[in-house]
Amino acid sequence: xxxxxxxxxxxxxxxxxxxxxxxxxxxxxxxxxxxxxxxxxxxxxxxxxxxxxxxxxxxxxxxxxxxxxxxxxxxxxxxxxxxxxxxxxxxxxxxxxxxxxxxxxxxxxxxxxxxxxxxxxxxxxxxxxxxxxxxxxxxxxxxxxxxxxxxxxxxxxxxxxxxxxxxxxxxxxxxxxxxxxxxxxxxxxxxxxxxxxxxxxxxxxxxxxxxxxxxxxxxxxxxxxxxxxxxxxxxxxxxxxxxxxxxxxxxxxxxxxxxxxxxxxxxxxxxxxxxxxxxxxxxxxxxxxxxxxxxxxxxxxxxxxxxxxxxxxxxxxxxxxxxxxxxxxxxxxxxxxxxxxxxxxxxxxxxxxxxxxxxxxxxxxxxxxxxxxxxxxxxxxxxxxxxxxxxxxxxxxxxxxxxxxxxxxxxxxxxxxxxxxxxxxxxxxxxxxxxxxxxxxxxxxxxxxxxxxxxxxxxxxxxxxxxxxxxxxxxxxxxxxxxxxxxxxxxxxxxxxxxxxxxxxxxxxxxxxxxxxxxxxxxxxxxxxxxxxxxxxxxxxxxxxxxxxxxxxxxxxxxxxxxxxxxxxxxxxxxxxxxxxxxxxxxxxxxxxxxxxxxxxxxxxxxxxxxxxxxxxxxxxxxxxxxxxxxxxxxxxxxxxxxxxxxxxxxxxxxxxxxxxxxxxxxxxxxxxxxxxxxxxxxxxxxxxxxxxxxxxxxxxxxxxxxxxxxxx
Numbered sequence: 022x023x024x025x026x027x028x029x030x031x032x033x034x035x036x037x038x039x040x041x042x043x044x045x046x047x048x049x050x051x052x053x054x055x056x057x058x059x060x061x062x063x064x065x066x067x068x069x070x071x072x073x074x075x076x077x078x079x080x081x082x083x084x085x086x087x088x089x090x091x092x093x094x095x096x097x098x099x100x101x102x103x104x105x106x107x108x109x110x111x112x113x114x115x116x117x118x119x120x121x122x123x124x125x126x127x128x129x130x131x132x133x134x135x136x137x138x139x140x141x142x143x144x145x146x147x148x149x150x151x152x153x154x155x156x157x158x159x160x161x162x163x164x165x166x167x168x169x170x171x172x173x174x175x176x177x178x179x180x181x182x183x184x185x186x187x188x189x190x191x192x193x194x195x196x197x198x199x200x201x202x203x204x205x206x207x208x209x210x211x212x213x214x215x216x217x218x219x220x221x222x223x224x225x226x227x228x229x230x231x232x233x234x235x236x237x238x239x240x241x242x243x244x245x246x247x248x249x250x251x252x253x254x255x256x257x258x259x260x261x262x263x264x265x266x267x268x269x270x271x272x273x274x275x276x277x278x279x280x281x282x283x284x285x286x287x288x289x290x291x292x293x294x295x296x297x298x299x300x301x302x303x304x305x306x307x308x309x310x311x312x313x314x315x316x317x318x319x320x321x322x323x324x325x326x327x328x329x330x331x332x333x334x335x336x337x338x339x340x341x342x343x344x345x346x347x348x349x350x351x352x353x354x355x356x357x358x359x360x361x362x363x364x365x366x367x368x369x370x371x372x373x374x375x376x377x378x379x380x381x382x383x384x385x386x387x388x389x390x391x392x393x394x395x396x397x398x399x400x401x402x403x404x405x406x407x408x409x410x411x412x413x414x415x416x417x418x419x420x421x422x423x424x425x426x427x428x429x430x431x432x433x434x435x436x437x438x439x440x441x442x443x444x445x446x447x448x449x450x451x452x453x454x455x456x457x458x459x460x461x462x463x464x465x466x467x468x469x470x471x472x473x474x475x476x477x478x479x480x481x482x483x484x485x486x487x488x489x490x491x492x493x494x495x496x497x498x499x500x501x502x503x504x505x506x507x508x509x510x511x512x513x514x515x516x517x518x519x520x521x522x523x524x525x526x527x528x529x530x531x532x533x534x535x536x537x538x539x540x541x542x543x544x545x546x547x548x549x550x551x552x553x554x555x556x557x558x559x560x561x562x563x564x565x566x567x568x569x570x571x572x573x574x575x576x577x578x579x580x581x582x583x584x585x586x587x588x589x590x591x592x593x594x595x596x597x598x599x600x601x602x603x604x605x606x607x608x609x610x611x612x613x614x615x616x617x618x619x620x621x622x623x624x625x626x627x628x629x630x631x632x633x634x635x636x637x638x639x640x641x642x643x644x645x646x647x648x649x650x651x652x653x654x655x656x657x658x659x660x661x662x663x664x665x666x667x668x669x670x671x672x673x674x675x676x677x678x679x680x681x682x683x684x685x686x687x688x689x690x691x692x693x694x695x696x697x698x699x700x701x702x703x704x705x706x707x708x709x710x711x712x713x714x715x716x717x718x719x720x721x722x723x724x725x726x727x728x729x730x731x732x733x734x
Contacts (some may be wrong), residue, residue, distance in 0.1 A: 050327050094181075127176065190212050196247070272286075336635070607705045
């Protein structure tokens, strides 16, 4: 670089106009959140890939891992950040064994862990083996370096799963050794969040012939080369090697063993470990590089990079692997679940990965075509539990509002009208319970999660009204626009809260707005009345009016953020800090969000405030730290308080949207003034069109509240 270029770069840095740098994979820390409540895994994968090669330990989270456990081995499938029991996957675990061959009691102490996007490495102290792994979309590649001692074996547990209560267990399995380099077979699993059985096929190939090999049932190894087994029986294969370094490649398929082999050949072939790892890293570099930042602390940059990384893990792209019906449409599984991800994750994907988001929404519509219902949760070929409302319509309405293509919107409208009008025979799996809702305008306390579901049914009706209006169905739009006001039928003017009611209209008594509920049979789901009362995203003006106007609404929100009342780690609260903007108090949003970013997230192994829930909390951090936040289901974005001096977001092949805050600092959270494309901006929000056509938002930061966002609401 010339002296002149260096000098110009230095001047630009002083003036705060230095070009933002792409978020590099090296800033991602896959260990952030693996302990505590985060429930994430540190292992290897590619963006939206199904293969997730990651360590399994004793005392695991639903992601299969705990720093405090002992290492069991490395399975090929995992889910990220999910809560509760009955998690999924942890299939096809490989474990290196030194000395005498064993197929059980394989736990080992471990240390020297390292990880980056698409790669994980660890030293297993028990067998003295260094293990490394990388992955493609449908394949895993693992390399084991044994010590100098005698006896080097690799054990495949074909019936493994994550070791949490309620996790899937084997229904049937069949495997066989092929020559002296391969094992192939299938395993049928049942349990977890998927009530149906799922069958996973695999082909495992080693880079060199094994000296001996066989299969095992339970704790007993044999030299048999093929094995079949029934329900509840642990089965697998083993192979012994004379070489110190052994590489294992494993292809996966939901359709057949033959397809698993094809996936292995196509994605991994005979490529070296370094080449596959490099390919995964390139994919992550391209994905993360859509956001570029300048400024912020080292911790903030690490959290942003890790948040972006975790926002591109799920749902899993299983296009071409649809084993449940014939379709040429894109196919995604493991929407785990839209109750979590519709709020922040899918709006982020709609901005950064619009084609991918279109495919995900069309996959949901295609599921309706072939199963009769559009799901809110879908996992491994079956609909999972619907936690509260039926919220796929929020994704559809938002996609329509943002102009995403490749989605059959008329079919989506039919799916959502069915959701809204047809009593579901299985409301825990899809659709709604509608009797009370249509008769009374709310779900009574005779039904579980009655208040929470009334709120989310109303929200879903609003999304349906928006979609109907956009498709030229004004009468249908009017019907559901009216029904979207049902949330107010639970409004109690005396307590200024959403309060459950019985079928006779009587409010729940006694009533404590700060009592936390957790169960499916409770009137509120995973939260308090105070927290849930703030969840009316489609009618904040109506909520503010019922609270008593602007000033009363600010005080009402202040009470939510007093003490431990606000649940930063649970999804129904994610929008609440941004509601101050509706009352003309952007300063309150700025101060509250900055405080949450600084105190509830940290670049540590316990650094997430709750279950990441497939990227829901990670994407909240991404949005909040760059100074924007989505109004899910719509084409609007709130303006926040960026922690970075400059953020450049790729919004097209040759277009970028830039957020500049040259004076951004921990002591300057407030926006004194704003300009969009050189013109003064008084409102504290943007439209999707303003973002996606590219432009420049300049925010003047201050240590004191100013006039920004106070007049126009």
